[in-house]
Amino acid sequence: MFVDKAKIFVKGGKGGDGCVSFRREKYVPAGGPDGGDGGKGGSIIFEVDEGLRTLMDFRYKKKYIAENGENGRGKKQFGKDGKDLILKVPPGTIVRDEKTNLIIADLTTHGQREIIAKGGKGGKGNTHFTTSTRQAPNFAESGNLPEERWVILELKLLADVGLIGFPNVGKSTILATVTSAKPKIANYHFTTIKPNLGVVEIDKKSFVLADIPGLIEGAHEGVGLGLEFLRHVERTKLLVHVVDISGMEGRDPLDDFDKINNELKQYTEKLSKKPQVVVANKMDLISSEEVFKSFESEMNKRGYEVFPVSAATGKGLKELLRYIIKRLEEIEEEPLVEEEETYKYYTVENNKEDDIIVRKENDYYILEGKRIEKLFYSTNFEDMDSLRYFQNFLIKKGIVDKLKELGIEDGDTVKIFDFEFEFYH
Missing domain, CATH: 3.40.50.300 (P-loop containing nucleotide triphosphate hydrolases)
Structure with missing residues (x-):
């Protein structure tokens, strides 16, 4: 048995941003919101090709990134989805997450496909944020960030x-x-x-x-x-x-x-x-x-x-x-009896990247994580409705309670990336 190995970086495409737009028609002086949703980012998909025998192709190119989704447009036009990037691998290829060493996919049969890095979901246009008290939302949702990771490809290869x-x-x-x-x-x-x-x-x-x-x-x-x-x-x-x-x-x-x-x-x-x-x-x-x-x-x-x-x-x-x-x-194929291997598989529970991290550093209270990053880039801080939506999200997700547990008081500074604001509740 020979093990052929390769280490590569895979990243899905970012979801397109939702659009902030309002109807501007000749006989509709106060048209409502008509911003379309962003398109979904493309995913990195591995597909088994029985015509391949080695991982040689992955020795020369190390990074693979799928296409981003298009941003939404006015007149409720949705952005185009990004194209998936399909990478062909030989049968018998195991894909491991480099960080955890857990198996993401065990690719064995011709034509089998597995998503290894999902593209980001498209953001919602401002049409989704109307309420009885918010008739003209001046904000939209940014597209989700894609999955990205370094993976180890292992091919247990039998010589013919x-x-x-x-x-x-x-x-x-x-x-x-x-x-x-x-x-x-x-x-x-x-x-x-x-x-x-x-x-x-x-x-x-x-x-x-x-x-x-x-x-x-x-x-x-x-x-x-x-x-x-x-x-x-x-x-x-x-x-x-x-x-x-x-x-x-x-x-x-x-x-x-x-x-x-x-x-x-x-x-x-x-x-x-x-x-x-x-x-x-x-x-x-x-x-x-x-x-x-x-x-x-x-x-x-x-x-x-x-x-x-x-x-x-x-x-x-x-x-x-x-x-x-x-x-x-x-010559007829013979089933190969191997020593039984116990595989540990990568699951959603293993991926904690969606969590919002709340921590204190010196005099700052810091918020981190992909979800807070998406919220931050979706917020129009010049618009009161958008700001209120941002605050309600922090309350609903228990972020405000976590800040209080860390001892935050009115007037203390909360930091999200390079943006700082004073806490009042």
């Missing part, structure tokens, strides 16, 4: 194909040649000490290829990197068994093939029966064509397809990849 073989047979070179992966490559054993992963694309089809640490005798007993290696191999659909056909290191490719398969069998019978494709690498260094023909003949007798390749020159790799694509389409 695993490269197996003794150390230094050329597996890392093959991976580097056929994908954009950049494994560490050098001429000594155990160059690869952890699985390297790459996506192979050919003929508009793709699969995930893993170069897994080299295997040695005794791996099933935990020798070298054995058990870790075997756990990774167990999760692949198809094995590509790479041998060094050149014998440059004094190895016998047939003997190597048997030893590796013996280790697979010792670990689990099921693993030894996994489909295998045999790759005779380093054909450019072979001493005689007969060496390959003899090896191929033996493998064919055992029912294996053999592909002569040179990872160094790229010769034979396209034919190999096309065959792998064909085999993968023939």
Whole structure:
């Protein structure tokens, strides 16, 4: 199992502001309010696309912001809603809230959609604020602020194909040649000490290829990197068994093939029966064509397809990849039994950002929070009706009571952002 991770910032669009407007018609000298509502801000939506295999796209762009809603207009015209921003992710992607580490969404099936950052609701126009005593409200509601957060994307990715073989047979070179992966490559054993992963694309089809640490005798007993290696191999659909056909290191490719398969069998019978494709690498260094023909003949007798390749020159790799694509389409999907994981999910209860914070700092009584910010920007402090609406909101929401609990007295200063006013009640 390989975990692909990305950290990104997502923000919905702000809701459009409601409009303050009055009818101005030729034969209506004292027209009533006709301000329209603001449009809803767009949301950030994640959608599962089974054609995607990695989170590579999110490595390059880190911030995603949806479109704002339009402001309302006169003649009761509503503002246009902002467009949702849809981000495509591979199946198996988990979205975590970076601050709490709780899961917001578990995206598994093709076409599944989840809202990760909601757009702000549009503000109400002044038509909504008429009462029997307030016939011409000179204020409107500002649009709601959107949700915004840093999220961690996690993709538990299974390799479709695993490269197996003794150390230094050329597996890392093959991976580097056929994908954009950049494994560490050098001429000594155990160059690869952890699985390297790459996506192979050919003929508009793709699969995930893993170069897994080299295997040695005794791996099933935990020798070298054995058990870790075997756990990774167990999760692949198809094995590509790479041998060094050149014998440059004094190895016998047939003997190597048997030893590796013996280790697979010792670990689990099921693993030894996994489909295998045999790759005779380093054909450019072979001493005689007969060496390959003899090896191929033996493998064919055992029912294996053999592909002569040179990872160094790229010769034979396209034919190999096309065959792998064909085999993968023939292999039935097996349900993967994983260790059970307990997930903690992000809920409304976890989000306390809507609360209005009331606190005292030196001689100031300070009001903070998104709801108070919206109220503040909706208030026309030059208009008595708007000011009265502002005061009634503070009373209804218990803000005035909280201020009294903190010891506020008439004449003390209340601060909202950079705005200060004296408290009288």
